[in-house]
Amino acid sequence: xxxxxxxxxxxxxxxxxxFSIGLYLAxxxxxxxxxxxxxxxxxxxxxxxxxxxxxxxxSPRPLDGQVxxxxxxxxxxxxxxxxxxxxxxxxxxxxxxxxxxxDVLRW
Numbered sequence: 001x002x003x004x005x006x007x008x009x010x011x012x013x014x015x016x017x018x019f020s021i022g023l024y025l026a027x028x029x030x031x032x033x034x035x036x037x038x039x040x041x042x043x044x045x046x047x048x049x050x051x052x053x054x055x056x057x058x059s060p061r062p063l064d065g066q067v068x069x070x071x072x073x074x075x076x077x078x079x080x081x082x083x084x085x086x087x088x089x090x091x092x093x094x095x096x097x098x099x100x101x102x103d104v105l106r107w
Contacts, residue, residue, distance in 0.1 A: 011052035018045035032087045032097040036080065043076040 018041055025038030047069045054065020087097050094102060 008052055008056040011056075012049060015045045015049040015052065018042075018048060030098050030100050032083075032090070032099055035099070036083050036087070040076060040080060043072055043079075047072050 022038045022041030022043075022045060025041060026035050027038075029035050029038065050065045050069045050072070054062065054069075090102060091097050096102070
């Protein structure tokens with residue numbers, strides 16, 4: 001039987017790597033959908049970190065990490081819905097979702 005033992009540092013490294021990849025995607029992409037994917041990856045990295053601290057750090061209120069992670073998931077879902085609706089609306093008017101080509105706030 002294989003047993004897996006994780007340490008806090010290993011989970012934090014995974015969270016930092018996910019956040020770095022998401023930040024790179026959000027800053028390097030010109031496509032709005034790619035930027036949204038980067039932001040979602042960063043929010044998931046925050047969730048990994050919150051759950052790691054909730055799991056490995058003793059606290060008088062042990063559910064705080066899970067509650068914060070649930071809150072972040074809810075905010076991420078709302079952000080994705082609003083941002084995708086905006087991307088669809090922009091695509092219908094401009095026929096592009098490239099951030100460089102969307103330079104006016106008024107159509």
